[in-house]
Amino acid sequence: MHDVDLVLSRVTATRATAIERECRPKNHRKESDMKRGRWILLALLVVFAFPVALYAKDANPAAVAKAKVTEFTGTENLEALVYKGDFTFTPGGAWRVRDRKWEGVHKTTDPRVTGDVIIVVNCNKSPNDTGHCWGTMHVEPDDFEGAWEATWHSPEGRPEISAVGYGTGELEGLKAWWTFMYYGDVGYISGRILDPQGD
Numbered sequence: 001m002h003d004v005d006l007v008l009s010r011v012t013a014t015r016a017t018a019i020e021r022e023c024r025p026k027n028h029r030k031e032s033d034m035k036r037g038r039w040i041l042l043a044l045l046v047v048f049a050f051p052v053a054l055y056a057k058d059a060n061p062a063a064v065a066k067a068k069v070t071e072f073t074g075t076e077n078l079e080a081l082v083y084k085g086d087f088t089f090t091p092g093g094a095w096r097v098r099d100r101k102w103e104g105v106h107k108t109t110d111p112r113v114t115g116d117v118i119i120v121v122n123c124n125k126s127p128n129d130t131g132h133c134w135g136t137m138h139v140e141p142d143d144f145e146g147a148w149e150a151t152w153h154s155p156e157g158r159p160e161i162s163a164v165g166y167g168t169g170e171l172e173g174l175k176a177w178w179t180f181m182y183y184g185d186v187g188y189i190s191g192r193i194l195d196p197q198g199d
Helices: 002-023 028-058
Strands: 068-083 086-089 095-108 115-125 131-141 146-154 161-169 175-183 186-195
Touching: 068 115, 095 186, 131 161, 146 175
Parallel strands: none
Antiparallel strands: 068 095, 068 186, 086 095, 095 115, 115 131, 131 146, 146 161, 161 175, 175 186
């Protein structure tokens, strides 16, 4: 009797499933596919629209400070040799110097880079004095509480000296570039100052 009941229950369950399948609307699967497609489309819209919205917010000109670049010109005069430096000479005539220090003055069209300067010089030279030099430059403007800390270099075979530096104190956040061309004892300066905040 138990086996008969088991068989009947299985038949009943199978028949109920068949009846449910017959009674189910024919377009049920189609509707499910359409709902699934709508959810996928919605998800894609959210994924792509969110970064675009963030970009539009970041690209708003009102929220971004406009950087300002100011050009300047002037002269450099070296007034005193503070330390002659450490020299090394080779038997072949090549030489090098380290930490040679000069004090001087920069007079320019921009007060932010006008004032006293300390220059440290390093060079590697061949017997015929070709080679390159590099070092540091410290500029203290007359009218500002702060300074410029810069590095400079003079590539072999080129007459100009290039420097780049960053401001401290009242000049914090500023960046400057200098180019020097020497004629005799006077260095002629051209350069520019970058103010990222545009003040």
